[in-house]
Every structure is written in C-alpha cells, then in structure tokens.
Amino acid sequence: MKRTFVLFCLIAPLLAALATQGQQARWIWYPGDYDIWLSNKFQNRRTERGTFLPVFWKMDSHYVLMDFHKIIQLQQPEDLDIAVEGEYQVKLDxxxxxxxxxxxxxxxxxxxINIKVFSQATVPAIYVKGKTIVSDSSWLVTFEDKEWIDETGKASDVSATRWLQADFSSFADPDQLPSAYxxxxxxxxxRTTQVNGNSRLVDFGKETFGFVVLHGLSGNGKLSIYYGESKEEALSEQRAETLDRLIVNLPGKRDxxxxxxxxxxxxxxxTDNNVSLDSVSMLFEYADIPDKGSFTCNDATINQIYDVAKYTLHLCSREFFIDGIKRDRWIWSGDAYQSNLMNYYLMNDNESVTRTLYALRGKDPVTSHINTIMDYTFYWFLGIYDYYLYTGDKHFMRQNYDRMKSLADYVLGRRNKDGLLAGLPGDWIFIDWAAGLSKEGEVSFEQLLFARSLEALSICADLVGDAEGAVRYKSLAADLKQKLFAIYWNDDKKALVHSRVHGRPTENVTRYANMFAIFFGYFSPEQQQAVKTSVLLNDRIPKITTPYMRFYELEALCAMGEQNYVLxxxxxxxxxMLKLGATSFWEEYDPSKKGVEHYAMYGRDFGKSLCHAWGASPIYLLGKYYLGVKPLTAGYATYVIEPVLxxxxWMQGKVPVPGGEIDLYVSTREVKVKAPFGQGTLRIRSKTKPSGIEVNAVAKAGNWYEIPVAPGRDYVVKYTAMP
Incomplete structure (x- = not known):
C-alpha cells in the first residue's frame, strides 16, 4: 500500500485535548512558545571535550508579554484559583x-476575564481552576492586543488582534511550574570496574544516558572523566568526544x-595520586513514555533487532525527539521525521511529536531552511501532515497553518527562473552522508520532496478552510511534478537521474529520488517495476550505508511487496551491528570497515554516534509493512491491515491507534485481529477463501481477499497463505 495523500471524507473526532478537559486544569501558554523556550535550554547543553557548542542555526525566543482571556457564562458565582509564571494583572469585564x-x-x-503576563526569563503561563472553569485550550491568547486609549479614556476595540487557542502540556499541578520541568x-x-593505577574503567553493560555519580570522593587534586560509547573511546584521553574535569578539595568523603x-x-x-573514590554509579535520565505497540515473531534475530531498536528510540526520545545522545543532542528535522513515524508504531506519544515540530519551526520571519537544510524544511511539512493522518488532530494543523504558509513562501521565493530549487548561499543540501554525493545544480531529490510538501500544503489548506490556498498549492505541486518527470526521467536508465547541472540532466543515477517516488506513488506501475530492477536491486548503483536512508530504501521495497528480501x-x-556488540543502533554502518574504523566519522576517531534515532527504523517497517497496519483517513477513522509474513x-504485535491498540496475530494458517476503533479492512492473500465466525471475505484479483473489521470484536480468520 503506497503512502498516499487522500482527501478525507471521514474525520476522526478531535483529540481530548481539544474538548473540555474534564475539569482538569493545566498550565497554558501561547502555542509553541514553551516548546521553543525549552528547546533553547535543551539544545544549548551540548559540549565537546568540555567546551560549550551551540546550534548552527537561528534560535527564536518566546513572546515575553501575553494576554490570556476567556468569556464565561455562569449560573452561580464561582471562585477561581490563579497561579502564574511571571508578573501579571487580572481584569474582569x-x-x-x-x-x-x-x-x-x-x-x-x-x-x-483577562490575565496579562510578562516574563522575560520564562514563558508567560497561567493556571486557573474553579468548579466549572479551568485553564485549557478553550482560552484565547495573543501577544499583540492592538489596543489604545483615546483622549476621553475610552479604550479601542481589539478587532485587529489575532487570537489563537492556548496550548498546554501535561502539567496539571499549580505548584509544578513549567519552567521547573x-x-x-x-x-x-x-556491571564491571577495572582499576589500573590511577585509572578506573567502569562498564555499565550497554549504551546509556545520564549523570555519573562518584561515591566516597575525597582528597586534594584533579579528577578527569572520559566518556565512551566504546571502550576505546573512554580509554582515549586525547580523543574522547566528551569529558568532565574536577578540582577536588575534600577533607572527608563525599558523593x-x-x-x-x-x-x-x-x-x-x-585521578591524581592524592584523590580517591570508593565506587561509581549513575542516575539514568529518561523520558517516561510507555510502549503501546509491540512486535514478536518466530525469528530470534528479528526479535533482538526490534528490542534494540526500541531501546535506541527511547534513548533518543528526551524532552524532544533528537538525533543521537552523545554528540549533537539537537533537534534535526530529518531525524525527527523518522522518529515521529516510529513513534506512531511504538509509543504513539502525541506530545513528543508536537513539541518537536513546534521547536523545529520556530517563529517568523523565516531567514533560512529548517536546520539550514533544504530537505529538512520539506520533512517538517510532511511531518505536520503525517501527524494529522495518524492522530486526527486538525487543531494542531490549524494552529500552525500560518507558519506553514510563511515557510512555503520562503521556499517559493528561492526558485530559479525555471521554477526549480538549487542550493543558494546559506542552503545546505544534505540528502545523506555519502562519499562523493553531488549537491551541484538542481537535485531531483529536492524537487521531489518539495512537490510532496506542496501536496501536503494543499490538503492542509483545504482542511483549515483556505480554499484559495488549496487550489494554489495543488497547482504548484502538479506543475513541479510535471517538470520532475520531464527533466529527470531517463528512459534508457529506467530511472530518475540525480541532478540537472547548467541546464542539462546528468547521467548520474542514485537511489534517493527513485525510492521516495515509489512510496509517494509518483511512478506508473511499469516505471515502478523498472526502477526496482534498475536502481533498488542494482549493485552498480552506489549503496546506502546510513540507517537514515536505509529506512526509505527498505520502505520502497516493502511498498512493492519485497518483504522477504527486506527481512x-x-x-x-x-x-x-549486533554481531559487533552494538547495544543500540548507530548513525552509520559500513560492513566493509574493521575494528575501530567503525567508530570514526567527520574526520574524528570517535565522531560517530553509536545511538542514533534513525537507526531504529525496524520499528516502523515491522509495524507498517509486516503487521501491515496503516491509516487510510485521519486518526484511523478508516484503516487497512495487510499483514505480510x-x-x-508467525508474528504478533500491537499497533497503537486513538483509543487503544490494534491487536494482531498472523501465521501461515490463521489471522487473529481485534481493533478498538474505526472501520478497518483486513487484506490477505490466500489459496482458499478465508473463513471464520462473522468473517465476510470478499474476493479480489490475484487471490486477495478483503474482510471488514468492526471495532470491539475478536476475529479469527482461517486461510492458506500464498508462498
């Protein structure tokens, strides 16, 4: 099943966040402000060998003066308790x-009731609780009230003010200030400790994240801690990427x-000779996000891969979805886009997604691509759409639509005379870490991602009621797609070529645009099959060595039914990676490398991240293309289950959806399924007509059968799997 965009005729109910909160008061603020403020604190914690290392892009800040208001209709008087972060005033009528x-x-x-709040250091936020009135998303908020007073003292109207619905998180305690999170x-x-003179090598058994604790520290002198994702890195005092240095002056023992x-x-x-300590432990730091999805099967290696992928994703799920836990610890759009997709099949934590998307976008005016990377701008657009598809949360899209438009205007303004995108000063054309990958000219991959983003924008515009924008973006997308195939499709090579330089398409074929065009549904069936042979299964085309792009390469193959090959x-x-002792999945893996070569990257002996979010993609592949669960309309109002062994x-697992999980077991003879929500269709390929209680199998071409799945029922389907 292709990852296709559809116009939705069935819209899932808005999330509980958009309705009355069941009298649950929460801290509220201007949409995105808390996420931007928190991301500034979070991303500026990075150090390299003890030196502060800030991000490479513009950082925005929260609005410092905020006006909150709500119109109230009461049958009887009501007391409201108010808590505020910042200086504030309250107006009634x-x-x-x-x-x-x-x-x-x-x-x-x-x-x-109006509450106006000023806070420079933290995000202006309020908490209001009464018997029937609470602070929630029904409150309106603005940073510009556009109010004035005339010579008589009469206040103007505020009809020009733009109000948005307040945003909130899970903070429901008036004494828990959002800034203290x-x-x-x-x-x-x-697990083990080896002492060799003044050196103590401590092994915690697997990749981990947190605060090192020194127990029984005493003496007078210097102490250095060298951190390593590998033993070799920790033992390399000159080349370890991260370290701590302490001056110890303690007459007695202290932790x-x-x-x-x-x-x-x-x-x-x-340590120096006159510094001693008794032992070392750690405080493991984690985001408390429970798993809702699962996968297990008869293959022990796949089960281990799934478990390590889960651990990898959890380590990289912190206040935000980040790239990796050792080196950058930043919020990169390309990494976050994949984490979002994996999240939908494992944790289904909406707050992590929206917080990350807000932080990535920042504020107007737009002065560069997201993370300065052209492709990462497009992943942000696609991330907004995918969030809506998996959750049904139209509210978040509506809150961000103006930010989508202004970012789109920035990109459209950077097209050349032919309506294509090439790298301009300040643009980073990333695509992937690959030696010799050309970024010159107009790269087909960038045009393809932009066309897809325009399609997403058109659908979002329609959903928020911008009919003119919907038509405009749809037209722009269609025009760009036409140019994509007119310029880059090469009949002889049966593929999209990589780029156009000085007005002429190159002969270079890479995997990137071709594999994305498959699961975007851009190829005809004939082109798709040709590309599978000429590109994806062609060893002469440069191989991909990062899990980042392996994610999409394997997705394209799964979309064409190549699950046996992908497994x-x-x-x-x-x-x-597991055979080499990996306990989390890496930023890059090249099987041709040997020994410590695996740890090197960016010209540094230990520059590579050995715990990188994009390494966890088996979570997504196994959930979407083996268990085969995919939403067709927003929030799983309708969905398909198309399991492929x-x-x-045999395999079994759960896929989280609004209101619960779709529970599935599949063997070569039987499918068991139960779903809590929506209207589903089970699609299976069988030598014989599937049977079972309340199993109404409808035959389709090619030995395919479709079986309606209603919520709340246990289905046991007997069938005979095709080879």
Whole structure:
C-alpha cells in the first residue's frame, strides 16, 4: 500500500485535548512558545571535550508579554484559583483588579476575564481552576492586543488582534511550574570496574544516558572523566568526544553528581595520586513514555533487532525527539521525521511529536531552511501532515497553518527562473552522508520532496478552510511534478537521474529520488517495476550505508511487496551491528570497515554516534509493512491491515491507534485481529477463501481477499497463505 495523500471524507473526532478537559486544569501558554523556550535550554547543553557548542542555526525566543482571556457564562458565582509564571494583572469585564490576586470571585452571568503576563526569563503561563472553569485550550491568547486609549479614556476595540487557542502540556499541578520541568532519573550501577593505577574503567553493560555519580570522593587534586560509547573511546584521553574535569578539595568523603547528563557505556576516571573514590554509579535520565505497540515473531534475530531498536528510540526520545545522545543532542528535522513515524508504531506519544515540530519551526520571519537544510524544511511539512493522518488532530494543523504558509513562501521565493530549487548561499543540501554525493545544480531529490510538501500544503489548506490556498498549492505541486518527470526521467536508465547541472540532466543515477517516488506513488506501475530492477536491486548503483536512508530504501521495497528480501536485509544490516556488540543502533554502518574504523566519522576517531534515532527504523517497517497496519483517513477513522509474513512462520504485535491498540496475530494458517476503533479492512492473500465466525471475505484479483473489521470484536480468520 503506497503512502498516499487522500482527501478525507471521514474525520476522526478531535483529540481530548481539544474538548473540555474534564475539569482538569493545566498550565497554558501561547502555542509553541514553551516548546521553543525549552528547546533553547535543551539544545544549548551540548559540549565537546568540555567546551560549550551551540546550534548552527537561528534560535527564536518566546513572546515575553501575553494576554490570556476567556468569556464565561455562569449560573452561580464561582471562585477561581490563579497561579502564574511571571508578573501579571487580572481584569474582569475590562476592570483592573487590585494587586496580584490568586483567587477571584466571578459573579453569576456573562463575564470576560483577562490575565496579562510578562516574563522575560520564562514563558508567560497561567493556571486557573474553579468548579466549572479551568485553564485549557478553550482560552484565547495573543501577544499583540492592538489596543489604545483615546483622549476621553475610552479604550479601542481589539478587532485587529489575532487570537489563537492556548496550548498546554501535561502539567496539571499549580505548584509544578513549567519552567521547573525535568526528566526523571533512576539509579543504575556498573556491571564491571577495572582499576589500573590511577585509572578506573567502569562498564555499565550497554549504551546509556545520564549523570555519573562518584561515591566516597575525597582528597586534594584533579579528577578527569572520559566518556565512551566504546571502550576505546573512554580509554582515549586525547580523543574522547566528551569529558568532565574536577578540582577536588575534600577533607572527608563525599558523593558528587556530574552537572550534565551524557551518553556512554564506559567511563574512564583518571585521578591524581592524592584523590580517591570508593565506587561509581549513575542516575539514568529518561523520558517516561510507555510502549503501546509491540512486535514478536518466530525469528530470534528479528526479535533482538526490534528490542534494540526500541531501546535506541527511547534513548533518543528526551524532552524532544533528537538525533543521537552523545554528540549533537539537537533537534534535526530529518531525524525527527523518522522518529515521529516510529513513534506512531511504538509509543504513539502525541506530545513528543508536537513539541518537536513546534521547536523545529520556530517563529517568523523565516531567514533560512529548517536546520539550514533544504530537505529538512520539506520533512517538517510532511511531518505536520503525517501527524494529522495518524492522530486526527486538525487543531494542531490549524494552529500552525500560518507558519506553514510563511515557510512555503520562503521556499517559493528561492526558485530559479525555471521554477526549480538549487542550493543558494546559506542552503545546505544534505540528502545523506555519502562519499562523493553531488549537491551541484538542481537535485531531483529536492524537487521531489518539495512537490510532496506542496501536496501536503494543499490538503492542509483545504482542511483549515483556505480554499484559495488549496487550489494554489495543488497547482504548484502538479506543475513541479510535471517538470520532475520531464527533466529527470531517463528512459534508457529506467530511472530518475540525480541532478540537472547548467541546464542539462546528468547521467548520474542514485537511489534517493527513485525510492521516495515509489512510496509517494509518483511512478506508473511499469516505471515502478523498472526502477526496482534498475536502481533498488542494482549493485552498480552506489549503496546506502546510513540507517537514515536505509529506512526509505527498505520502505520502497516493502511498498512493492519485497518483504522477504527486506527481512534478510534487516538481519544482515542491523544484525551486523549486533554481531559487533552494538547495544543500540548507530548513525552509520559500513560492513566493509574493521575494528575501530567503525567508530570514526567527520574526520574524528570517535565522531560517530553509536545511538542514533534513525537507526531504529525496524520499528516502523515491522509495524507498517509486516503487521501491515496503516491509516487510510485521519486518526484511523478508516484503516487497512495487510499483514505480510515475508518469510516468517508467525508474528504478533500491537499497533497503537486513538483509543487503544490494534491487536494482531498472523501465521501461515490463521489471522487473529481485534481493533478498538474505526472501520478497518483486513487484506490477505490466500489459496482458499478465508473463513471464520462473522468473517465476510470478499474476493479480489490475484487471490486477495478483503474482510471488514468492526471495532470491539475478536476475529479469527482461517486461510492458506500464498508462498
């Protein structure tokens, strides 16, 4: 099943966040402001060998003055308790109340309450709780009230003010200030410790993240901690990527916790002769996000790959979805886009997705691509659409639509005279880490991602009621797609070529645009089959060595029914990392490398991340293309289950959807399924007509059968799998 865009005739109910919160008051703020503020704190924690290393792009800030208001209709008087982060005033029906009231009595009848908040250091936020009135997304908020007073003292109207619905997170305690938010920690202990003179090498057994704790530290002198994702890195005092240095001056023993959380498996602690410590432990720092999805099968290697992929994704799921836990610890759009997709099949944590998308976009004016990378701008557009498809949350799209338009205007303004995109000063054309990959001229991959983004924009415009924008973006997408095939399709090579330079298409064929065009549904069936042979299964085309683009390469093959081939590729590629002792999946893996060569990247001996979010893609592939669960309309109002064993004897798992999980078991003889929500269709290929209680199988071409799946029922389907 292609990942296709559809106009939705069935819209899932809006998330609970958009309705009355069941009298659950929450801290509220201007949409995106808290996420931007938190991301600034988060991303500027990065250090390299003890040196502060900030991000490479423009950082925005929150609005410092905010006006919150709500119109209230009460049958009887009501007391409201108020908590605020910042300096504030309260108005009732336009009249300023004295001081800083933390409790206000609202008389019966219709009233308007305004709370205006100033905060430079933190995000202006309020918490309001009464018997029937609470702070939630029904409150309106603006950073520009456009109000003035004339010579008589009469206040103007505020009809020109743009109000948005307030945003909120899970903070429901008035005493828990949003600015005080921290991830939880738990103590964990070393597996082994080797002492060699003044050096102590501590192994925690697997890749981990947190704060090193030194127990019984005493003496007078220097202590250095060298962190390593590998033993070799921890033992390399000159080349370890991260470290801590302490000056110890303690007459007695004391425990000491390092100030910054870091990634490591090993730590090498080197001390002066007159400094001693008893032992080393850590505080493991984690985002408390439970798994809702699962996968297991008869193949032990695939099960291990899935489990390590889960662990990798959880390590890279912090306040935001980040790239990797050792080196950057930044929010990169390309990495986050894949984490979002994996999240929908494992944790289904909407807040992590929206927080990350807000942080990536920042604020107007737009002065560069997201993360300065052209392709990463397009992943942000696609991330907004995918979030809506998997959750049904139109509200988030509506809150961000103006930001989508202004970003699109920036990109459209950078087209050349032929309406194509080429790298301009300040643009980073990334695509992938690949030696010798040309970025010159107008790269087909960028045009393809932009066409897809325009299609997404057209659908979003239609959903928020911008009919003119919907028509415009659809027309722009169609025009760009036409140019894509007119310029880049090469009949002799049976593929899209990589680029056009100085007005002429090159002869160079790479995998990128071709594999994306498959699951975007851009190729005809004949082109698709030709590309499978000429590109994806062609060893003469440069191979991909990053899990980042292996994700999409294997997705394209799965979309064409090549699950048997993909299963072997997963076992060889991800299994290859496991054979080398990986406890989380890496930023890059080249099987031709040997020994410590595997740890090098960016010209540094230990520059590679050994825990990178894009390494966890088997979660997505196994959920979407083996269990075969895919939404057809927003929020799984309608969906398809098309399980493919791909050489397995049996598999079972859960895929999270709004309101629960789709529970599935598949063998060569039987399918069991139960779904809590929506209208589903089970599609299976069988030698014989499927049977079972309330199983109404409808025959389709090619031995395919479709079976309606209603919510809340247990289906047991007997069939005979095709080879």
């Amino acid at each position: 336009g009249k300023l109340l004295e001081g800083k009231p933390d409790r206000v009595t609202i008389p019966a009848g219709k009233h308007k 921290r991830l939880p920690v738990r103590p964990e202990f070393a 000491s916790i390092m100030p910054l959380s870091k990634a490591f498996r090993y730590v090498n602690i080197v 072997n590729e997963m076992k060889n590629y991800w299994g290859g 791909g050489g397995l004897q």
